[in-house]
Amino acid sequence: MSTLETASAPPPQDTTMDHDAHTTPLLDVTGLRKVFAGANRAVEALQEVTFTVSRGELMCLVGPSGCGKTTLLRCVSGLLAPSAGAVTLNGAPVTEPPRGMAVVFQEYGRSLFPWLTAWQNVELPLKEKKVPRDERKRLVTEALDAVGLTDSRNAHPWELSGGMQQRVAIARAVAYEPQVLLMDEPFAAVDAQTRGELEDLVRALWQRLGVTVLFVTHDIDEAVYLGQRVVVLSASPTVVLDDVAITLPGDRDQITTRSLPQFAELRAAIYELVQRAKNGYRPQPDTERPA
Amino acid sequence: MTAVAWGRKFAIVAGLPAVLVAVWWFATAGSTSVYWPPLSTVLETFGPTWLEGRLASDVLPSLLRLAAGYALALALGTALGTVIGSWPKVRALTEPALEFFRAIPPPVLVPIFILFAGIGDGMKILVIMVGSVWPILLNTVEGVRSIDEVLRDTARCYRFRRRTRLIQLVLRGASPRIVTGARQALSIAIILMVISEMFAATNGLGFSIVQFQRSFAIPQMWSGIILLGLIGVALSLIFRACEARILAWYQGQRAAQR
Numbered sequence: 001m002s003t004l005e006t007a008s009a010p011p012p013q014d015t016t017m018d019h020d021a022h023t024t025p026l027l028d029v030t031g032l033r034k035v036f037a038g039a040n041r042a043v044e045a046l047q048e049v050t051f052t053v054s055r056g057e058l059m060c061l062v063g064p065s066g067c068g069k070t071t072l073l074r075c076v077s078g079l080l081a082p083s084a085g086a087v088t089l090n091g092a093p094v095t096e097p098p099r100g101m102a103v104v105f106q107e108y109g110r111s112l113f114p115w116l117t118a119w120q121n122v123e124l125p126l127k128e129k130k131v132p133r134d135e136r137k138r139l140v141t142e143a144l145d146a147v148g149l150t151d152s153r154n155a156h157p158w159e160l161s162g163g164m165q166q167r168v169a170i171a172r173a174v175a176y177e178p179q180v181l182l183m184d185e186p187f188a189a190v191d192a193q194t195r196g197e198l199e200d201l202v203r204a205l206w207q208r209l210g211v212t213v214l215f216v217t218h219d220i221d222e223a224v225y226l227g228q229r230v231v232v233l234s235a236s237p238t239v240v241l242d243d244v245a246i247t248l249p250g251d252r253d254q255i256t257t258r259s260l261p262q263f264a265e266l267r268a269a270i271y272e273l274v275q276r277a278k279n280g281y282r283p284q285p286d287t288e289r290p291a
Numbered sequence: 292m293t294a295v296a297w298g299r300k301f302a303i304v305a306g307l308p309a310v311l312v313a314v315w316w317f318a319t320a321g322s323t324s325v326y327w328p329p330l331s332t333v334l335e336t337f338g339p340t341w342l343e344g345r346l347a348s349d350v351l352p353s354l355l356r357l358a359a360g361y362a363l364a365l366a367l368g369t370a371l372g373t374v375i376g377s378w379p380k381v382r383a384l385t386e387p388a389l390e391f392f393r394a395i396p397p398p399v400l401v402p403i404f405i406l407f408a409g410i411g412d413g414m415k416i417l418v419i420m421v422g423s424v425w426p427i428l429l430n431t432v433e434g435v436r437s438i439d440e441v442l443r444d445t446a447r448c449y450r451f452r453r454r455t456r457l458i459q460l461v462l463r464g465a466s467p468r469i470v471t472g473a474r475q476a477l478s479i480a481i482i483l484m485v486i487s488e489m490f491a492a493t494n495g496l497g498f499s500i501v502q503f504q505r506s507f508a509i510p511q512m513w514s515g516i517i518l519l520g521l522i523g524v525a526l527s528l529i530f531r532a533c534e535a536r537i538l539a540w541y542q543g544q545r546a547a548q549r
Binding site: 004074077079094096097099101102103105107110111112113115116122124125127129156158176201 | 439441442450452453460543
């Protein structure tokens with residue numbers, strides 16, 4: 001599975017997880033390719049991206065800046081049609097944003113409806129899903145409670161700090177009860193302290209709700225800290241470079257986990273891989289490919 | 292302390308109007324000119340001229356025509372603007388024509404509309420609508436076009452139904468621009484309300500003012516102009532109140548960003 005020594009360690013020791021074993025693929029991405037047709041030349045953003053996310057898994061996608069992560073996520077979420085390849089969720093092909101998927105965007109300030117309160121922002125997608133009123137109320141209450149925003153339910157997004165806005169977006173995604181939760185560099189624009197808190201929040205929600213999470217980031221530490229698996233992407237045109245199992249204990253916290261020798265090893269290994277990716281390293285030589 | 296603050300606020304709001312009225316009052320106090328009657332005379336004629344009968348026979352019809360024409364302009368401008376703003380191809384196709392029609396001063400259309408729509412209320416409402424629809428239409432187009440891409444993606448991801456997308460994403464997203472257009476349209480509509488009554492009319496504010504002028508009832512004419520100004524102020528206050536309600540989120544957001 002991996003060319004890295006660290007990844008040849010025993011399978012994930014995530015003993016805190018009591019839901020199904022991570023064997024059934026829920027999200028299947030096969031041979032995804034995306035070429036943007038420009039005015040006088042085509043830009044190949046994704047060359048051939050293949051990976052699967054198992055049910056109940058928390059997987060991180062990491063890659064050098066500008067490696068087409070957002071393009072990949074937009075294709076996976078059905079917002080953007082790929083040039084070739086396929087995405088299937090639970091066996092069904094994804095051609096438009098599917099019912100069982102929720103996305104948390106990097107630009108929290110732009111993905112919340114500024115004319116709605118926190119409560120209304122979380123509730124609106126549920127109304128669209130035709131969730132009955134009582135059930136809706138319960139889901140919104142629980143979701144806002146889970147992200148610690150019970151007291152700010154009547155605030156508008158612009159009355160909240162950046163971190164709190166992203167919490168609203170997370171609550172909205174969680175209340176939607178998706179089969180898979182896609183997160184596109186969700187914490188890239190918040191300050192470091194808030195980022196740590198939000199990372200722990202994602203871990204806690206994932207463990208509590210058993211939702212499958214695909215977390216895209218450019219931050220290697222974040223990927224190692226959060227994930228059970230880290231898939232490393234090459235520079236654009238993107239291919240998968242490696243698939244690294246994160247063998248850290250399931251109970252993680254910002255201080256002890258990050259100071260484990262194992263954490264440092266994994267981090268170093270992935271860091272090196274990303275550095276090589278930045279310098280143009282690719283799994284197989286493709287010199288015949290025009291620039 | 293609050294009383295002092297209120298007093299100061301009132302002084303700021305009412306200060307300049309009070310000065311202007313005082314200047315008018317004293318400058319015309321001893322006037323013997325037919326065209327510049329003393330302000331006291333104008334104010335004396337105000338009550339008998341407008342409050343005894345003309346309120347119902349002239350002011351109300353004017354205001355009703357204004358309301359009808361403006362409401363139609365709002366509905367048509369927002370609807371067309373939403374369609375044009377949503378599809379770039381429609382916009383490319385219609386933009387030159389829209390720019391042309393927008394550039395025509397609406398008063399010149401009055402004689403033409405009289406040919407087609409007669410001289411009744413319908414013609415006047417049509418003039419008000421056609422003249423004031425442009426700022427609403429063009430601002431709606433821009434507003435719809437500039438709705439945030441991330442917000443659009445969000446609406447798609449959560450599979451908003453068409454109706455929800457229209458109301459919660461498109462119209463509310465474009466509402467700051469729509470309101471800007473509506474504000475410009477309101478002053479145009481008031482102007483056209485008066486102008487449409489200066490041609491071939493039998494009642495209305497504009498009609499009355501022209502009648503007074505032609506019959507040398509100069510103080511009455513001046514009182515009509517004052518009434519028009521007062522109506523303008525009242526409408527703008529109503530508009531501001533509506534705006535504060537509809538765009539509370541927008542004003543809050545802008546204040547938060549500062």
